[in-house]
Amino acid sequence: MYYSLCSITIMTPRDILLHLRLPFSFFLMPVYWFAISQTPNLDKSKAVWIFVILHILIYPASNAYNSYFDKDEGSIGGLEKPPAVDKKLFWVSWAMDILAVIIGFWVVDWVFASMLFLYGLVSKAYSNDSIRLKKYPILSWLVVGFFQGSFTYFTVIMAFTKDLDVLKLQIVPAIISTLMLWAVYPMSQIYQHEEDTKRGDTTMSILLGIRGTFIFTAMVFSIAFTGFYFYFNHATFINLLIFNFPTLIFFGWWFLKVLKDKNQANFKNTMWLNLLASLCLNGFYIWLCVD
Secondary structure (H helix, E strand, O other), rough: OOEEOOEEEEOOOHHHHHOOOHHHHHHHHHHHHHHHHHHOOOHHHHHHHHHHHHHHHHHHHHHHHHHHHOOOOEEOOOOOOOOOHHHHHHHHHHHHHHHHHHHHHHOOHHHHHHHEEEEEHHHHHOOOOOOOOHHHHHHHHHHHHHHHHHHHHHHOOOOOOOOHHHHHHHHHHHHHHHHHHHHHHHHHHOOHHHHHHHHHOOOOOOOOOHHHHHHHHHHHHHHHHHHHHOOHHHHHHHHHHHHHHHHHHHHHHHHHHHHHHHHOOHHHHHHHHHHHHHHHHHHHHOOOHOO
């Protein structure tokens, strides 16, 4: 996976590609589809560009930057055996962010480009050794949920309209998006307790404990689905439940396994939950777009 010469790690293009964790963008995709489904005056060409900017550039750039500073030896989100990293990954991350901002300015406008730039800075503050929001469990939970949820939601919406009356109507779905991220964020850390503790990071999941992480996630998801209940009409809410039923079943089954054996709170089960939840939510939001 990498070459070592005089104790210097030299990353290959394949190593860099792996650390971009492009498949991981699928887990963050529901916010995009939710925003698109609620967007007035949708420009399909612009929507495609925004999809590419977020999921091929912005999110992978954030993953790469996080990998560079964390230097994980164990499994990380979307990558079970991460290769060793070097400074190239740092510069690739910045190059992708800058490219995203330039394309965003060209395709949409300076407001959209500015929001992309701010998102990139915050994602870097999450991992950068000088700031490292990651080591502050509650603050990082709040910041990640807001920026990957509400902030991203409005970034997409405002690419199509700046009408204040329209934007006011988007506040509730934006809040729901943040609630969904606040629910899933601790679950994404549940298998990394040993690795994070070794690095001196007290994550939200470590703060809650393994059992507490499941309970906390279930509570926040319940609040989010209550928001969905009041936002959607009855028929749409029923469809939401039908689409997400497999996720709820898997979550309950996994929790029961973890109660018997804490080792079941591992990378494999976490990725299965992420994949299933993303498939169900993306499917529902795409159905909303078509419907």
